[in-house]
Amino acid sequence: MHPPMSLIFFFLTAGTSIGLFIFMYAIEFLKLFGKGQGLPQEVILKLGVLELILIGLGAFGASFHLGHKLRAWKAIKRFRTSWLSREAVFSGAYGFTLLVYLVLNQVGANPFFEHLFGILTFVLGILSGFSTAMIYASNKFVLEWNSSITVIYYLLMYLMLGSTLMAYFSYLYNLPYLGVFIFLSFLFIALAFGFRLAFNIRQFYLKRPTLNEALNLPHNRPMRVIDTGSTTDNYCTEEFFYRRGKEMLSTVIPLAYLITFLVPLFLVLYAWITGTANHWIFGLTYLFVLFGSALERWSFFVEGNHVQNLFYGLYPEQGYTLRKGFMERKETKISLYG
């Protein structure tokens, strides 16, 4: 599939915003039960404003994916059937309740209402991430995506973005949670990595349809695409098969693994074991996670093979490998004698 830059951007901004809020509010929530001491109000304000800006930027960026941006509001119409509609509703509502929560928190309003909105924002944030992930996971025509693993690691990456940035702010504002967030960063990076690996390994075991199945013709006969009816690429071949991306995939995936998961894991472990705490180590961890995630998202899209590609002879064969050459068309075998 062709990777849409605007959706990658949305993942990074919305992911950071929602991930950060989840942890920020978790601290406030635990304070309700006498656990921990909560966050200073000005830290809540700063983090909250950052989260608001990020979700706003995300929504703005994602609108570049749309042909008609000004009609985007219409996307709320099919909430009952469309995950995209649900995503639009939940992320919009998340931004709104986040704003209300911040205001209530800053003016020192009734704690009941403040926490009501806090919990609402928390839940809406998760629902928003879940809906976005479901847009991909529910697509049964892209077998690579069509799995609960897609959803789990999508949400884990939100938590990974949030916890690493929270570790940075814990250090920056001298909060008593540095140790906790070092641990949580480690946990979520490791979990996200595990599920991302599972996502890749699963691709080797997919039972892929064949051109014979697509054309509903006898299975025991070799079938070849001779002509696709157009002299150039068209919408279908460009949207669903990103040739250049496919070629780069075998380089980008290891790189994405390294930058998103391995380097940050090393940095966090290093800080943990040696007790090192400074701007650099936590800032870098977040930046690596952020830029790595962009590569990871890019690979996620390019890895997806839409079954419509079968009609164009661009679909991987059964049991393909991620290495080079898996897209080569079979040469016509010409033999006159047996």
Added chain:
Amino acid sequence: MAQFALVIDLNTCVGCHACATNCKEWNTQAAFGPLSDFDPYGAHPEGVWYNRIMTYEMGEFPNTQVFHLPKSCLHCQDAPCVPVCPTGASYKREQDGIVLVNYDDCIGCKLCSWSCPYGCREYDEADKVMKKCTLCIDRIYDESLPPEHRKPACVLTCPARARFFGDIEDPESEVYKVIEERNGFVLFPDMGTNPGNHYLPRIETKINIEEFEKHILKPDNPLFLEVMKRHHVSNKGHVPEEKQVEEVV
């Protein structure tokens, strides 16, 4: 419930692209047009088409069969492209089962095209909306046309008469009968989309390859050189000597 659809005879379709061309012609000038073209006279002429014809080869050379597959929106009975549309711009009509896009509501998110297993929707970069075959809804209900012209443009234009149009749920209709009689089949049945459009299978032609080779592998046959060349390539130079002589003579 009625389900209007096309039935295409793979036996008679000659792959002339007349249906695709006339589809583009009609739909560009009529109610749903235009279907944009980009770089039409340049090196990469791309454009929006409702209907595309692909060509496939089945079997191993020399026992092969070539056939052409015109593919437009199949007006699926359980169309997966409809529920995913966040705006409701994609919809399936109750009265005739035609799947349409409301261009005024479409936000161009492309999600419907991701949810069509057949690649039958195309995004129009100029209008920024998703487009697809309308089953010529503006022709088939047009009472100003003589009744025999109230058919999709592609059906009317097909020089091989490979295309039929009608209600596949109505036992009286031509399409219903032809599907029944000739084992009409649908594309990708496993996808659970239950397409409306059907295809009529090819009746396989049987030829005696050995007889055929005897005729073709004669030095005075203008194809002789070509066949030998392909043959040579495929065997990487190892032509079984006696056999070759035997057949050529």
